[in-house]
Amino acid sequence: MKLKLLYAFALLFAISTFSANAQSSKMQPLKLVKYNDNVKAPLTSQELSFLKEVYADKLDAYVLDRPQKLKDLKNLLRNRILIREMPELVGNTEKYKTLTDAGLFNAYNSELAFDTSYNKNTFNVLKYNLEIHGRGSRIYRILNTNFFIVILSQHQ
Structure with missing residues (x-):
């Protein structure tokens, strides 16, 4: 019985030590988001059509009537998302995810479908x-093409 109790204490000590070490290795604080002046410009017709497609009848309530959300989406579309042809990445699957991996953002429009x-x-x-709020940049392959979506971190 004493041996079992000793093992239990040793296990608890090891777990608490590991937990304390994990908590003491702090991540660097995130930098504040800096917006380019281009987010002050009104939505383009293409940007508005993209938003309508995704947000459907919730567009006004969830985007257009919320100035910070609108600013964040303009920043995302205008400054943080790049679409680049990068044939050197094709086949190097550990460097990117696919759109299928990401799935559809169809919370507001159940009619959305994957592009063919x-x-x-x-x-x-x-x-x-897509992962747009994580630390660092993300890369997604568009279908079976040589084109990739590069999402730059908002904390640069």
Whole structure:
């Protein structure tokens, strides 16, 4: 019995030591988001159509009537999302995720569907549930193309 009690205390001590060490390794604080002046400009017709497609009848309540949300989305579309052709990444799957991995952002519009082809003029990146708030940048491959979505961190 004493041996079991001794093992239990040793295990609890090891767990508490590990927990204390994990908590003491602090992450660097996030930098404040800096917005470029281009977020002050009104939405373009293309940006508005992308937002309408994703937010449907909730667009006014969840975006247009919320100045900070609108500013964040303009910043995302205008400054943080880049679509680049990078054939050197194709096949190097540990460096990126696919749009299928991300899934659809269809919380407000259940009619959204995955794109079956890529057209740079009509591709709506907002349709996808991409990691836009994490630390660091993210890369997603667009379908089976050489094009990739690069999402830059907002804390640069």
